[in-house]
Amino acid sequence: MDRQQPKAGDTVYVIYRNPHTANVAVIKEAEVVQHPEDENDVALFLYETYHELLPDDAVFSSYEEAEQLYNELFNHNQYEG
Template sequence: MTKPFGAGDTVYVIYRNPHAANVAHIKEAEIVHHPYHEGELSLFLYETYHPLAEDDAVFSTYEEAEALYSELFDEDRYH
């Protein structure tokens, strides 16, 4: 994560498709209080609560997420 976030923050995440490991997208998500784990924050993405971890690729702006996405997945770098 690039900075500490709080409940109610809108963020952008680089999300890998669990069914296709080589597919990733930038998605908008919200930081929320986890409804089943009191005191924990989570990402609300695709109508699901995802535990919020320190090593998640979570960004304040789409542009920040896009910069890392381009660095990691830009196919032109490898040709």
């Protein structure tokens, strides 16, 4: 999703890394909201907390899009057998 696309009120999906356990990441639904400190910007509301929406954040409009990248990033080291 292009950084300019998310608008307040949108529901998006993000790959969120647990800040306390570096090897744990999950796909989470988040809401795009008006930034609490900048009326000209938006933020992500996730885990009851506002998160600045940065240009390099991976923000997806569907769970399936997020899941595809998640699998590429986190399941590439798994091999069968």
